[in-house]
Amino acid sequence: MTTPLRVAIAGLGTVGAGVIRLIDANGELIARRAGRPIEVVAVSARDRAKDRGVDIGRFAWVDDPVGLGRHEGADVVVELIGGSDGPALALARTSVSAGKSFVTANKAMIAHHGLELARAAEDADVALKFEAAVAGGVPVIKGLREGAAANEIARVYGILTGTCNYILTRMQAEGATFQDVLADAQRLGYAESDPSLDVDGHDAAHKTGILASLAHGFWVNPRHIPTEGIRQVTPLDLKFAAQLGYSIRLLGIVKKEGRGPVQVSVYPALIPQGHVMASVSGVFNAVYVRGDVVGDTLYYGRGAGAEATASAVLGDLADAALDLKHDSTERVQAFVPHERNGALQPPGGASHSYYLRLDVVDRPGVLARIATLLARGRIGISSVIQPEGHEGASVPLILMIHHAPEAAMARAMQAIGRLAAVRSRPVMMRVEPLT
Amino acid sequence: MTTPLRVAIAGLGTVGAGVIRLIDANGELIARRAGRPIEVVAVSARDRAKDRGVDIGRFAWVDDPVGLGRHEGADVVVELIGGSDGPALALARTSVSAGKSFVTANKAMIAHHGLELARAAEDADVALKFEAAVAGGVPVIKGLREGAAANEIARVYGILTGTCNYILTRMQAEGATFQDVLADAQRLGYAESDPSLDVDGHDAAHKTGILASLAHGFWVNPRHIPTEGIRQVTPLDLKFAAQLGYSIRLLGIVKKEGRGPVQVSVYPALIPQGHVMASVSGVFNAVYVRGDVVGDTLYYGRGAGAEATASAVLGDLADAALDLKHDSTERVQAFVPHERNGALQPPGGASHSYYLRLDVVDRPGVLARIATLLARGRIGISSVIQPEGHEGASVPLILMIHHAPEAAMARAMQAIGRLAAVRSRPVMMRVEPLT
Structure with missing residues (x-):
């Protein structure tokens, strides 16, 4: 030796x-x-x-x-x-x-x-x-630096916080609320007493920024990453998503189309149930990487502990x-700058499909008014679910929205939120087909 | 430069x-x-x-x-x-x-x-x-050599041939037979005109041997790896497996319990549907590695092409x-011998739970005779399915078998196969809970 x-x-x-x-x-x-x-x-x-x-x-x-x-x-x-x-x-x-x-x-x-x-x-x-630093038990840094050396990276999708994934998995399995599962996770030591770094997505944003930097060769400041957490997700959302064929996961996302800017963001998204990312349960982490040559690769393991x-x-x-x-x-360098003119997608610039849950007064004409506001923003509805069995002052209304720009969607959401018939803040989540 | x-x-x-x-x-x-x-x-x-x-x-x-x-x-x-x-x-x-x-x-x-x-x-x-050489798009060699350097490797489970996984996935989705899907895979270029290297498990045995050698530090000769392919799997097996909560995958398996010998084998196995390995579909490959420290890690990607x-x-x-x-x-060495007294589990030495499908004459007393033969080998039945809707000279009989040694199971299978009421060769597959 x-x-x-x-x-x-x-x-x-x-x-x-x-x-x-x-x-x-x-x-x-x-x-x-x-x-x-x-x-x-x-x-x-x-x-x-x-x-x-x-x-x-x-x-x-x-x-x-x-x-x-x-x-x-x-x-x-x-x-x-x-x-x-x-x-x-x-x-x-x-x-x-x-x-x-x-x-x-x-x-x-x-x-x-x-x-x-x-x-x-x-x-x-x-x-x-x-x-x-990124998903401890998952050798993704090494993979991006060395294994994928010959690839342009078109997509990175990461399930990067075990805490959020544990909470979402249990909410789905048990129909329990965010608050109840969070309290339990805190008792079990899976969540911090101040959980905001995890559940508001900041921790995932740090990791997503590092992955984006390695994938694209220019350093991405985590302050520039639009970040949403999972506090607004309810058991109702998980139930409707499942009916529509989706699971909900908090994703760190790095996307690049051709020579365009790089979209780097963190948000809870609906992903197809049959996809391997939807089978990532509990405290496990996973990072899905698409290279232009190697194709799709998944790194999976314990993220923390x-x-x-x-x-x-x-x-x-x-x-x-x-x-x-x-x-x-x-020697393998810690970071090799290779994209000279790398640019981030400005917030609101990406397009998605969306899941929308509204809490509305059960009265004729409400859907027509909402559809009119969406149509003004040239936003198309792909399906509507008005579940039965809900009674009382308000009922849930689920809309699936065709591909639309984030900015147009945000404007429509504001207008919809101001309708008298809409009783609480609309919940909007993006659909990520992971394609 | x-x-x-x-x-x-x-x-x-x-x-x-x-x-x-x-x-x-x-x-x-x-x-x-x-x-x-x-x-x-x-x-x-x-x-x-x-x-x-x-x-x-x-x-x-x-x-x-x-x-x-x-x-x-x-x-x-x-x-x-x-x-x-x-x-x-x-x-x-x-x-x-x-x-x-x-x-x-x-x-x-x-x-x-x-x-x-x-x-x-x-x-x-x-x-x-x-x-x-092993699952091209999946950086598992690097992971075993470098990332898991500090770990004793207790388990490796590999889905190592895209051809077999493609065939099993399509058989499950469409209820089609092995022969029909194989012919289609050959037309599409996913299977060779002589498919036996893939479908009989020899290709998987080569890869499993390499993984076992890297994980355990003594070289495993592929000739010493008990190897079974997927030719005997029928749409009926996939259907019953699904009813019981399992998918069927061709696995390369490397298992070591404590200081015991290393079990290295290749066979089609029933794995739990909820497990991330069951979501590996089509031509994708995956290798599940359990280290004593890092825990469970999955490497996933395109295996060939x-x-x-x-x-x-x-x-x-x-x-x-x-x-x-x-x-x-x-320098990272290609192979570092580190287990001085590494030994392979002799064939027949491992214990498993089993799925058993028999083609029997529909007549009272048949199940009793089969149960008697199993009991003689001290083999317990955990459940029996006699599906309805099958008519004719023979009907399928599905038995799930408690943990039993392979050798005892092989003897019982021979005896059962000789019963006049059993009309074709019994099909036996192991259950791998992947724990």
């Missing part, structure tokens, strides 16, 4: 402790596969005394996590602190400028600062790896072990 | 021509992502004059494909001739011993000679890559471009 790869780890939460446990348990296997042993030499965390189930007394302790970036004995720094800025970013900058390779699971930081860090890593001739994330970190460390001594022109 | 990677290609069928077309079309993209351009310098094929839709006049022509392995101008040789031995194997040996890296799509050759070639490549300090295979070859060439100048201790 050659000299070990010496690793410093900042952040010893469940993932950090998991990485140490994994090296302890599978060290020999990793060494054989990576060509050299991987050895932790130094760690940093908030609380030195905390019991993490692994012995950290054998590693050098560094109080200041940022100082770990200059630790003399380390070849690679692993950042598991989190947060898009602050100590995580300071550590990334310090490590790279000190000539150390850098491995991170931090999607927010990579989404916001990936371009700067990739350039710095290239200048410093070190590796920057972040497989664990200490073990899946630790496994992805180890995969990156194994790559770094192989990578480290190479001439920088002969 | 640094010096180009110079490539010699042996075999100019649809895949070889596809590789050239792909380099012509996406050359700039590949060069940016791989860090250096990829340039074809020499080719060899049976017929120099044949129109392949690409101009091959610009490359050096070598009459003897094996001679291509010594071509002075080439850094890498791509073998697309096919066949487990003969010129393909001679070319592999020649290329590697001449110090050239070697990329192949040849599953039969890798399955039979992978260990020898991997050792020769390691000794010669060159790369050996075969992503295109000129474009998907060419894309996988290009992915390997991009890797080789990065790989070539590296010290061999710092």
